[in-house]
Amino acid sequence: MPEITLVEAVTQALAYELQADPTVLVYGQDVGVNGGVFRATDGLQKKFGRERVLDTPLAENMIGGIAVGMAAMGLRPVAEFQFMGFIYPGLDHILSHAARYRNRTRGRLSCPIVYRAPYGGGIHAPEHHSESTEALFAHIPGLRVVVPSSPARAYGLLLAAIRDPDPVVFLEPKRIYRAVRQEVPDSGEALPLDRCFVLREGTDVTLIAWGASLKETLRAADKLAEDGIEAEVIDPATLKPLDIHAIIDSLEKTHRCVVVHEAARFGGLGAEIIAQINDYAFDLLEAPVQRVTGYDTVMPYYRLEDRYLPGVEQILAAVREVLDYPNGGRP
Amino acid sequence: MPEITLVEAVTQALAYELQADPTVLVYGQDVGVNGGVFRATDGLQKKFGRERVLDTPLAENMIGGIAVGMAAMGLRPVAEFQFMGFIYPGLDHILSHAARYRNRTRGRLSCPIVYRAPYGGGIHAPEHHSESTEALFAHIPGLRVVVPSSPARAYGLLLAAIRDPDPVVFLEPKRIYRAVRQEVPDSGEALPLDRCFVLREGTDVTLIAWGASLKETLRAADKLAEDGIEAEVIDPATLKPLDIHAIIDSLEKTHRCVVVHEAARFGGLGAEIIAQINDYAFDLLEAPVQRVTGYDTVMPYYRLEDRYLPGVEQILAAVREVLDYPNGGRP
Amino acid sequence: MHKPRMHLLASFDIARLQYLDEQGRATQELPDFATPDTLQALYRQMALARLVDDRAVKLQRTGQLGTYPSSLGQEAVGVGVGGALEKDDIYCPYYRETGALLERGVEIEEILAIWGGDERGQDYQHARLDLPLCIPIATQLLHATGVAFALKYKREQFGEPPRVAVTCAGEGATSRGDFFEAMNLAAVWRLPVVFVINNNQWAISVPRTEQTASKTIAQKAIAAGIPGLQVDGNDVIAVRAAVTDAVARARNGEGPALIEATCYRLCDHTTADDAGRYQPQDEVHAAWQCEPLARLGNYLRGEDLWGDEQEGELQRELAEVLERALQDFAERPAQKNSAMFDYLYARLPDAFIEQYDQLVGQ
Amino acid sequence: MHKPRMHLLASFDIARLQYLDEQGRATQELPDFATPDTLQALYRQMALARLVDDRAVKLQRTGQLGTYPSSLGQEAVGVGVGGALEKDDIYCPYYRETGALLERGVEIEEILAIWGGDERGQDYQHARLDLPLCIPIATQLLHATGVAFALKYKREQFGEPPRVAVTCAGEGATSRGDFFEAMNLAAVWRLPVVFVINNNQWAISVPRTEQTASKTIAQKAIAAGIPGLQVDGNDVIAVRAAVTDAVARARNGEGPALIEATCYRLCDHTTADDAGRYQPQDEVHAAWQCEPLARLGNYLRGEDLWGDEQEGELQRELAEVLERALQDFAERPAQKNSAMFDYLYARLPDAFIEQYDQLVGQ
Numbered sequence A, B: 001m002p003e004i005t006l007v008e009a010v011t012q013a014l015a016y017e018l019q020a021d022p023t024v025l026v027y028g029q030d031v032g033v034n035g036g037v038f039r040a041t042d043g044l045q046k047k048f049g050r051e052r053v054l055d056t057p058l059a060e061n062m063i064g065g066i067a068v069g070m071a072a073m074g075l076r077p078v079a080e081f082q083f084m085g086f087i088y089p090g091l092d093h094i095l096s097h098a099a100r101y102r103n104r105t106r107g108r109l110s111c112p113i114v115y116r117a118p119y120g121g122g123i124h125a126p127e128h129h130s131e132s133t134e135a136l137f138a139h140i141p142g143l144r145v146v147v148p149s150s151p152a153r154a155y156g157l158l159l160a161a162i163r164d165p166d167p168v169v170f171l172e173p174k175r176i177y178r179a180v181r182q183e184v185p186d187s188g189e190a191l192p193l194d195r196c197f198v199l200r201e202g203t204d205v206t207l208i209a210w211g212a213s214l215k216e217t218l219r220a221a222d223k224l225a226e227d228g229i230e231a232e233v234i235d236p237a238t239l240k241p242l243d244i245h246a247i248i249d250s251l252e253k254t255h256r257c258v259v260v261h262e263a264a265r266f267g268g269l270g271a272e273i274i275a276q277i278n279d280y281a282f283d284l285l286e287a288p289v290q291r292v293t294g295y296d297t298v299m300p301y302y303r304l305e306d307r308y309l310p311g312v313e314q315i316l317a318a319v320r321e322v323l324d325y326p327n328g329g330r331p
Numbered sequence C, D: 001m002h003k004p005r006m007h008l009l010a011s012f013d014i015a016r017l018q019y020l021d022e023q024g025r026a027t028q029e030l031p032d033f034a035t036p037d038t039l040q041a042l043y044r045q046m047a048l049a050r051l052v053d054d055r056a057v058k059l060q061r062t063g064q065l066g067t068y069p070s071s072l073g074q075e076a077v078g079v080g081v082g083g084a085l086e087k088d089d090i091y092c093p094y095y096r097e098t099g100a101l102l103e104r105g106v107e108i109e110e111i112l113a114i115w116g117g118d119e120r121g122q123d124y125q126h127a128r129l130d131l132p133l134c135i136p137i138a139t140q141l142l143h144a145t146g147v148a149f150a151l152k153y154k155r156e157q158f159g160e161p162p163r164v165a166v167t168c169a170g171e172g173a174t175s176r177g178d179f180f181e182a183m184n185l186a187a188v189w190r191l192p193v194v195f196v197i198n199n200n201q202w203a204i205s206v207p208r209t210e211q212t213a214s215k216t217i218a219q220k221a222i223a224a225g226i227p228g229l230q231v232d233g234n235d236v237i238a239v240r241a242a243v244t245d246a247v248a249r250a251r252n253g254e255g256p257a258l259i260e261a262t263c264y265r266l267c268d269h270t271t272a273d274d275a276g277r278y279q280p281q282d283e284v285h286a287a288w289q290c291e292p293l294a295r296l297g298n299y300l301r302g303e304d305l306w307g308d309e310q311e312g313e314l315q316r317e318l319a320e321v322l323e324r325a326l327q328d329f330a331e332r333p334a335q336k337n338s339a340m341f342d343y344l345y346a347r348l349p350d351a352f353i354e355q356y357d358q359l360v361g362q
């Protein structure tokens, strides 16, 4: 079996579900003939026809809105926003309608939609092409927000997202679209949409990260291991609903935690994770949770983007903070 | 001096600044002839003319976008979204442009804009008229987010917002638009945009709330006082930038904290406040911070809205939790 | 600059359709559907809509309803449009839709429930696939376009019979991008959707002339390259005829169309509004001379198809219908607190069970 | 249904303007501004734009620039538009704007800096009030409308001289609501703004026919009730003439206009794209026969206003200009880390000082 990249796993999942379920369709800007600007839909139009894989005119509000009508009539649209930086005009329909249709009609109509978008920085792209605003979507009641971080998880989670009876915002970390290759059997097996993935077991500190930041986080864990520090690395993957209990389980062992994300810090999901740790594991913590995040600035043009993105060194520094925290400092 | 309501204080501030600064203008749906659906702009068009107080066609994306061009040319537009539930089509321009123009042009052009919107539930309005999504805006780098909770603060903060050289999202808690009357001298004196207001001093527990929720929070503090529990009540008012140090100062006294907000819990600003308490005051806390918030559901149609909004009883229960928390439970 | 020579690329005409003039006289031969029975039925439905509106406003005044948007004076648009669809077509309403909803079989008590703060009203017991009332202006136009896509898709992929989506919005909605994005996509994809604009001359306090500088709303169709037509929206026959025709074309694979129905909002915007602040009284007075119920009534009376006796009977019948509905509305048991979560997701994620329990325990 | 009688409400014509045909022959008397000097200057600017584009693509290939959007084949649009403004007018560009920016006095090294990942390029040292390049499609059209409002406001309130905002977007942008919202408001408020659409037939891989079903882009103006004109966008004289005329009318208080300039994208969408995957080669080949630089060159040569010698001299001069700019670009010192915060707010709020210190300490 050939090894595939994360973006190829996305294609594979789309192809599987287009094949398996005739109500599934894929649309967006340049997803058809061109196969998507990142090639995530490469070959799909040829295989499934122009009726099921459609190029749209250029209007994100439209892309967000038509899905509601399609889905209410029983289709399962998978809509692509070309970059997360262009999803905002679509937010109104996602928030005001897709996320609310089932609730509004007391279950009469529903919106099994997947809104896909490549997200995150680090590919030296122009302005607006490096957004990480998952927190905006995760705050919206009725939505699910999913971020895969490996080819296998991209495949399994995207299948689950398409099959889910409710709307899912599926954010693909484009910096690692082609970072690793993995064997991903085209089995059609979905992964659960409400469980964390423990990517590495450890007893000394819990590192939580998702998407492309896992690259640096896992690298930091490797470095820590060289010093005899065993980090547990958790990928929540489904940011909403968040499987906090897997995180608490880990804290039972480690008592120390660092959250890493590329998004701006203020109001980022790191905050929610810390708040839930506060809710459920206050007594477990031996040091304040550290956040290693993007700054509360606009993602800079690409010459400075590496200074913006959380790096291995910063993660290591944060781990040192939590490990060195003076014990029992509480009053 | 007559006593005025919060919404009248908004009008008074707008009138003051329209008078004082000829670059200030007010626009939005129904703000002119009709004086706004809540009368926040009552009489302004008559006084300042159709050139400075303008009714727009019905398009929130447009309302968000034109402000950028106006402000870049040196005007100070104050744009009204009729309800916060209709601000989302304007989010793209607020996030992608207003909040970034200064940064994008290295200071060459800037966006001194105020985006006003009535917000929050509790007035038995139709769907979409009761939104509290301040967290979406507070996550956006480059913005300020302000919520007044009294006539005097509405006046002083709105003046500050209009004079601020950067974009401000100014959310007016419509449930208390007419809840209290206060003498508010039309002095033109602004309040700082980065300081908490301590509304009540206390030593036993810190209650943090903003906007309309302060009504229940202050009432809860009164009840607690009857039982000899002295709550300190803090109104952050400028949710971003957040004056965390005033909160920490309070925790130095109280060691216990409850955050109250109407918005959905997951990813709400309660989380950020807890995260910053974790950052700066880990050792001060004697109990996990409690959140009393809206549920992670869509704000229900009005028959159930009182069940959705945080009430006095829930705040009292949360205070009891933090007060009764077993001391020194840390491992 | 001297005037340069230009090459003509394209020309467009915008026309208006009317069958009954302001006095209720036929201005041309009526369409085939305009049998006495149908016209009487249209009259009945408009009268019902007016009655429901009137009562709903009163219920609001006495605290039994929340904000309510009356459609007084605009009954011909709602009833004319609603009646132009086949049962299996899909209607995608905005919020000022009492006439159309009644035509579609939505129950009066469902309409009252919606405005009475109870989501269950949106769970139409008939018209199961029609979209719910839509509050954010113009957004339903894109939903309708998505619906039309689904209908076409299901026809092509699964051999389902041809169906059409019809949607309505106010003229204020035409200032929003959604309107153009919807028409544009529908045109490119040749979707079976009909866009109807209820041009009642006002968007809350903003008059038509401050909403747009275009001479007509119908001409906005030219931007998308689709047919645009204006109809006299106080003439239910014209509305019904134009929409029926556009629906037939859409069903036949000929693509979308835009219909502007001109009328006048003879009421406050909603019960939360006071139109006296901005509507010129002489304009309102003039508009009353054109209103749709009297117009059709005059025609029917002129043709001896209606008289005082029938009117009396009708009013008695409608009053009964309304009272029954009011009773049903009053007797609805309250929703449980848990309803907030019960329909949020198909299955409540574990992460929210704690909140659910807290809510239910309240 | 038998065909009903309709009443004609309005008629609209859409015309096209051209001065030079594909062979560079004048099809009518040229406008007054078309003196030999001006035409040679236009030729020079188009040649410069092409040269900069060409080099920028190469710089990207060698890792010295990020993604770059060439305007190969579209020089007449950029140069024709950019040159039609007065110095104090405000230009509101999209991203494919090398020609227009050069006309406006933006430095080559500023353009390179922008695409080279350095915000300082947007801090134009001339054209200080022109808007920055705009990446989110169509959004600049609303900014331009706001700019036009400000210009009108300042004229009326402060007696400033009449100025005009001009903005440009691709034909793909006309599918977005922003486009219509901007035109509609500009029309209602009679704002001095000119909307130019660079219709290069492609929006990345989506051809014009799948973008919209309207026969022309120009006719979309009818939706807003403003004048719409198509010009031959490979004819820099026509572009310059049409925009100049519209600008003059706007300055004169006659309101906004829409101009569609038809041309062809003779290059990949950006350096990140491979147009070979979707552009038909015969179409590209045919488009090369219409390209704007050769067209004006042919005209000038036909009129004995240009020859090989001048061409050689021009190329030498432009090469020098370019080399100087490249040197300036290469020699720019890097921005400090702190730049991320330095321009975020006018004064950095205390709440972010800790992050700032952390960043600077990195």
Ligand SMILES: Cc1ncc(C[n+]2csc(CCOP(=O)(O)OP(=O)(O)O)c2C)c(N)n1
Residues within 6 Å of the ligand: B029, B058, B060, B082, B086, C096, C135, C136, C137, C169, C170, C171, C172, C173, C174, C198, C200, C202, C203, C204, C265, C269
């Ligand atoms: C997106 C949005 N913005 C604002 C509102 C508030 N609002 C409700 S109705 C209305 C006017 C609508 O006018 P029009 O489209 O002409 O419809 P009409 O009410 O006249 O039938 C406004 C501004 C809203 N519901 N949605």
Ligand SMILES: Cc1ncc(C[n+]2csc(CCOP(=O)(O)OP(=O)(O)O)c2C)c(N)n1
Residues within 6 Å of the ligand: A029, A058, A060, A082, A086, D096, D135, D136, D137, D169, D170, D171, D172, D173, D174, D198, D200, D202, D203, D204, D265, D269
């Ligand atoms: C809002 C938005 N959506 C998507 C993109 C990605 N994108 C960049 S250019 C482009 C095509 C634009 O086509 P057109 O408007 O015709 O301009 P052209 O590039 O042809 O000059 C797209 C889809 C974007 N920049 N902004």
Ligand SMILES: [Mg+2]
Residues within 6 Å of the ligand: C170, C171, C172, C198, C199, C200, C201, C202, C203, C204
């Ligand atoms: Mg209206």
Ligand SMILES: [Mg+2]
Residues within 6 Å of the ligand: D170, D171, D172, D198, D199, D200, D201, D202, D203, D204
């Ligand atoms: Mg194009």
